[in-house]
Amino acid sequence: MRDLSLLQIQMRDYDGYRETRQRLLELRPGQRASWIGYAISWHLLKDYEMALAVIEEFRKTLNPKPYDYEYSELILYQSSILEEACRYQDAINHLQKYEKDIVDKLFLEESRARLYQLLGDTSSSAAVYRKTIEVRQKIYSDVLEQQPRASLPKKLPLTFLTGDMFRDHVDEYLRRSLRKGVPSLFTSLKPLYTDSSKVSMIQQLTTTYYRTLIDKQLFHPEDTIESNEGELEPPTTLLWTQAYLAQHYDYLGDFKQAFHHINEALDATPTLPELQMIKGKIFKHAGNMQLAAQHLDEAQAMDTADRYINCVCAKYMLRNNQVKEAEAMCQNFTREGASAADNLNEMQCMWFQTECAAAYSRRQQWGDALRHCHQVDKHFTEITEDQFDFHTYCLRKFTLRSYVSLLRLEDVLRNHRFYFKAASIAIKIYLHMHSHPVGDETSHGESNPSNLSASELKKLKNKQRKAQKKAAEEKAAAEEAAKRQTTADKNNKASGADADSEVSKKSDELLPSKLERCADPLEQAIRFLVPLQTLCSHKIESHIFAYEIYSRRGKPLLMLKAIKGGYNLHTRDPRFHVCMVKFLIYVRAASNLPDSVKEVLDKEMSSIYNNVTPQSLNNKFLDDNKSSLPHRLAAAQAMYYMDQSCQTAALELACSLDNSLSGITIQNCSEVYASLTKQDFGECSEKMDSYKKSCHQLFPFSSVFSPEPVVEKPSEEVVCNGVNSGHHDPLTQHEQ
Structure with missing residues (x-):
């Protein structure tokens, strides 16, 4: 019975789960898991009264101890059910009645303030929030007193201070961080860059630092050696000021100033990996991923033991479509004896796989790109299956609120950005494969070489040579998979198990040669689209993908559904406007639609288009x-x-x-x-x-x-750890 209940909650069969938990409670009423499981079943069915009644009966049987966490969790779980049932006053009364039994006092006050706010009692809510703020202020003061060198207590006030108070606090924070040489200084202050006034003050302060450090080795013209504790600022302070200004101007899009400051810093200290990383990031934002990857490679060579630099370097290489080089870079920190791609797939390293899929897509290697997209999709399936172990664990540990949150998180798991990115890449590829099936890429001119010029014939031969090489590689991969299948079958016959065979079959399903020659690309695209329509309907891309797929399948009602979904978002997205125009033209040109379909289209489109023509719609959008x-x-x-x-x-x-x-x-x-x-x-x-x-x-x-590749000209050569790490000036070519 217990195993049946686990399967039912895993499959979200809430009615069956309730019946099974009821029978378990009847069989074993002395076990608390029976009571809690039965209460949760009613909660998930949104029958809050029954859930509260079951929990209350169970609570009466308990004898709480002082500082009893499990009893406190039960009280807070009751409160959360009352809040979901919109019984806000009852929830407040419940918290007040059992206040002495609740361990987490801060969460208690926050819950009470939120409930007052939901009731519309803003004065009571404000009073409770003031009380929690006072508690936090005391905690803040204690931390600041006990840890005077900690940076977080000094950074937090910058988020809400304004005017002169902000200037004074950020001045102190900047000076302290630049003097210490904190590489993450700009990253910590970047959230403040949404406020233009704060950006202006930060720029004014840092440019003053820069000029004064060059002239006097002090932060401000009015500073003296005596006011600076009798010492001049060390040269590294100027170095980190230049690094900060480079990132500052890079964020603002002033690449010339950004390169100016980072080149000055590199001239002084060319062996600092952080400076090479900053320069690579500037090149990335300036639109040159080749030089960006080159500088990250130099930074990684300066500190080969740094895993973070290794990952960033691999990511930049993938953005530059250097897939094999990125895999070799990741090999430094993956398991020996296995390829980096396989090991990262086992570890569900989805940032790497989504970047690989995007890189292969840009290189038009559709099969390899789809393989990574399907691997990401399988990761989410595995994560969903992994929750099975938590159904008994959470009931045993009494983490009831977290357990319900876990179940609801798993229900919307595929709205994660990694899945959205992988699904978007896969859908675009399948749409391309539908319009340009693999094997039909050759044009009419290519099928008649006698009609081609010498240069075109040379290009055709190169293309055919690459295609033959790719086909040979895929054939070798297929043969290797067949060998693994044969070995697995032999092992299965000997052991009577078929697990290895299943793994081999799954790996065989993800062969690039098979993926790029699927029978129905649109059907595969719909497989990735459905979770986006269900869980990412707030994103306009989901509706654009839906329209593009169903327009190719000739499904006018599903096309209308996509148009209506995007229209209800009240967005002015330019890509969606093109879909709206195309759909209006399609409906006006369609003459063989059934009467029932026409009736639905006319009724729904009248509220969206207001009976305008495609030309009028486009002209209004342009105006x-x-x-x-x-x-x-x-x-x-x-x-x-x-x-x-x-x-x-x-x-x-x-x-x-x-x-x-x-x-x-x-x-x-x-x-x-x-x-x-x-x-x-x-x-x-x-x-x-x-x-x-x-x-x-x-x-x-x-x-x-660029009409030709942008290449940096070396101004000087520096040897670091046996690696040629030349520092170059990217402005030379463009200033000449």
């Missing part, structure tokens, strides 16, 4: 967002989709880089350039070249718009 670059791109794409004779107007609209426009960033301009490359506006090579040149002038460090 409302004419100063935004991403919205202009969407309007231009919709314009060309409606009428291909408007190519010139659409290109002018999308490619404008006027100073009055907002959103002119590397990412947005890269999306415009990618749209031109994919021929969303037809053949426009001349416009694409001119746009690339214009963007190169705006973003000279970005490799996307």
Whole structure:
């Protein structure tokens, strides 16, 4: 019976779970797990009255001891059920009645304040919150007195102080951290950068430090040696000030100033790994992942025992599509005797796998990318299965509130960002595979080599050679998998077990060659889409993916559902606007829809579109967002989709880089350039070249718009740990 109840709660069969727990209670009424399990079953069914009645009967049988944690947890669990039942006053009375039995006094006061607020009694809520603040102030004062060198008590006031008080406190915090040489100083202050006034004060202080440290080796022009405890600031203070300013200007997008300060710091101390990491991060934000990965590689070579630098270096390599190099980098900290990819898969290292999937996708190695996406999906399935052991553990340990929270977390597990990223990559790949099936990539010209020029024929041969090499690698992998299958079958016959065979079959299912040649890509895309529609409906991407999939399957009602879901988010997302225009055109052009479908479409679309034409819808969208670059791109794409004779107007609209426009960033301009490359506006090579040149002038460090690879010229060579770690000046090429 107990095993049956565990299976029922695992499968979320709450009705069956309640019946089984009731029978267990009847069989073993003396066990507390029987009472608690039965109460939780009613709670999960949202029958709060029965849950409270069962818990109250069980509570009467207990004899609490002083400082009894389990009894305290039971009281707080009752309070949480009352709160869920919207019986806020009863919950307050319950907490007040058993206040002496509750161990966690701070949580008690916070719960009471929250309940008063839910009742609308703001004065009582404020009074309780003041009481909790006083308690925290005492704790804060005690920590500050006992740990005067601790940085956290000094940083916390910066989040709420303003004006001169903020300036004084941040001045003290900056001086102390720069003097100590804290590498994470900028990271700790970055949350303050949402307030422009605080950013301005921080910039004013740090630039003053920088100039005065160069002139006088002091922080401020008015400082003296006597006021500075009789000492000048050490040279490292200037070094960390330069490092902070480099990160500060990098965050603000002023890459020239950022490179200026980080290069000065590297000139003084070229062997400090943190400086190389900062420079790599600046290159990443400036749009050049190749040089970013190069500097992280240099930083890692300076401190090969640092796991964090190793991970960041691997991530940058993956962003630069260097998958094999990233795996070799991770091999330094993975289990010996196994490949880094397999070991990281066993450890469910999902950041690595999502980055690998994105890198393979950019390299158009669809099978390898999908393999990593499916591995991430399996991790979430395994995490869901792993909760099985906690059903008995939590009841035994009496962590009731945490147990209910765990069950609810598992129900929405796939709204995690790792799953969303993996699912997004997989859906995009399956959509591409539906439009361009593997094996049909060759164009008509490629199938007739006699029609190609010498250069085109050379490119075709290189492409065929790469395809043959990839096919050979996949064949070798398939043969290796077959060998493992044969070995596993032999072992199974000898031992009578089939576990290894199951593992081998699962690994065989994730062969890249099979994944990229699936029979129905859209069906596989829907498999990843369903959790997004259920758990990530607040994200516009979920509805865009749904529309793109169902539009290819010709499902007008499901397309309408996606449009309606995105419309209800009240978003002005430019990508969703293109979907709305396409759907309106599709419905107007459809002539063979059943009458029942037409009736539903007419009724629902009238409230969304207000009977406008596609042209009017696009014009209104453009008028409302004419100063935004991403919205202009969407309007231009919709314009060309409606009428291909408007190519010139659409290109002018999308490619404008006027100073009055907002959103002119590397990412947005890269999306415009990618749209031109994919021929969303037809053949426009001349416009694409001119746009690339214009963007190169705006973003000279970005490799996307550079006419040739951006290469740093070494200004000096430094040998560190046997590794050639040359320091270069990235501004040289662009200032000439």
